[in-house]
Amino acid sequence: AEIRSRACGTGSSLPTKLSNWARLQRFFAKHNLSVAQELIEGTIHCKPGAAERLVQDIYSLLTNRCIKSLQDREIDFTDYCYQTQLPMVARSTASKAIKNNIRLTEIMMEPSVTINRQKANAVINMHMRMRMQEREEDPR
Numbered sequence: 429a430e431i432r433s434r435a436c437g438t439g440s441s442l443p444t445k446l447s448n449w450a451r452l453q454r455f456f457a458k459h460n461l462s463v464a465q466e467l468i469e470g471t472i473h474c475k476p477g478a479a480e481r482l483v484q485d486i487y488s489l490l491t492n493r494c495i496k497s498l499q500d501r502e503i504d505f506t507d508y509c510y511q512t513q514l515p516m517v518a519r520s521t522a523s524k525a526i527k528n529n530i531r532l533t534e535i536m537m538e539p540s541v542t543i544n545r546q547k548a549n550a551v552i553n554m555h556m557r558m559r560m561q562e563r564e565e566d567p568r
Contacts, residue, residue, distance in 0.1 A: 475505035
C-alpha cells in the first residue's frame with residue numbers, strides 16, 4: 429500500500445529505473461530492510477541472475493525464511509561460471525569478456541573514465557587468471 433504503482437515510471441530507460449529504485453530504496457530504509465546495493469545495481473544493469481537473487485533476498489527479509497539456494501552463495505554477476513563450463517576453444521577473448529561483464533548502463537551511470545578503466549582492467553585480469561589456470565591444467 430505504501431508503494432503506489434501509479435507513482436512508478438513505466439519503461440526500461442536508465443533514468444526510469446534509477447527513479448523507481450530510489451523510491452524502493454527509501455521504502456526499504458524506512459522499514460529497516462537491508463537489501464544489498466550490488467543486487468539492486470545488478471538488477472538495474474540486467475546482470476544475469478541479479479533479479480532472481482534480489483527477489484529471493486527480499487522474500488527472505490519479508491518472511492524471515494532462509495532459502496537454501498542462497499546459503500553461502502557469493503554475489504557474482506560475471507560470466508565466470510558460464511565460461512568455465514565451455515570448452516577452451518569456445519571461451520571468450522579479452523574484448524568479449526569486457527563486453528559480457530560491463531553493461532552500457534554501468535558506463536552511463538559512472539562518467540569517470542578512470543573508474544570505467546578500472547572495471548575493464550578487473551575484467552581483463554579475471555580473464556587472464558582464468559586463461560593461465562587453463563594452461564596450467566591442460567598445457568596442450
